[in-house]
Amino acid sequence: MKIKQIHIIFLVSILFNSCSIFYKVPKDIKSRFTHCYDGQNTGIDTLINNDGYYSMGYITDRWGYLGKYEHIIDTVSVNLMLYKDGIFIYNFDDYNHNIPQYFKDIVGYTKNGNDIPFFQRFYWGLYIISGDTIITQTVNHPSPLSLTWLARENWYKVIDRNTIKYIYSKILDRKTEEERKIFQKSMEQSLKDFLPATFIPVEVKPSSDCWLKKEKWFWCDEIKYEEYMMNQLKKEKE
Secondary structure (H helix, E strand, O other): OHHHHHHHHHHHHHHHHHHHHHOOOOHHHHHHOOOOEOOOOOOHHHOOOOOEEEEEEEEEEEEEEOOEEEEEEEEEEEEEEEOOOOEEEEEEOOOOOOHHHHHHHHHHHHHOOOOOHHHOOOEEEEEEEEOOEEEEEEEEOOOOOOOOOOEEEEEEEEEEOOEEEEEEEEEOOOOOHHHHHHHHHHHHHHHHHEEEEEEEEOOOOOOOOOHHHHOHHHEOOHHHHHHHHHHHHHHHHO
16 A cells, blocks of 8 residues: 555656646747836827727637527627736636626735736736837746647737727747648638727726746846845735
């Protein structure tokens, strides 16, 4: 029995160590992130309204619904949000379909020092402003069971203070050149199915303290990164 227990502990240890090794952002994704975080105000609110988030419709075309074989054309929502410090989050959602209340709950929980999945899930990253275009770079945070890293660069053209339009996308994760070409062609064809993203105001927004801020490579300045981590440690001890 003891031998079996030792074997189990040994295997669990190997699995844990393997996850700790591979549960890191791959080097090729890091190298393709041409933006870095400096924490400075981007001035985004001079270009578009920012006290809320943006919701973008995507037209889907599929067959079959509730066991019936019929042609369905539907629209799903893709949410995105920009923070003044340059942080960006893409494709977040709330299962109760009430984003304003969802945000209030997150803010309430984090004030009490709770760890919230919101800051670990979805696609987090950065954005920069280039004329009338917002260029974003994001990466997911996969679970240890999947370890599938996905990273994208998306461009959004500013239409007016309440509207932005998705106009371009490219892969940043590790795919072969052939896979990249296939994805690029597919995205060019599907861009027409994305409706303009419109602004939705909210009373409160969660902070921008996503998991990427704890990654040294994500920062422009190593000293600022160390100061941020020290401040986070102080908050945890309070």
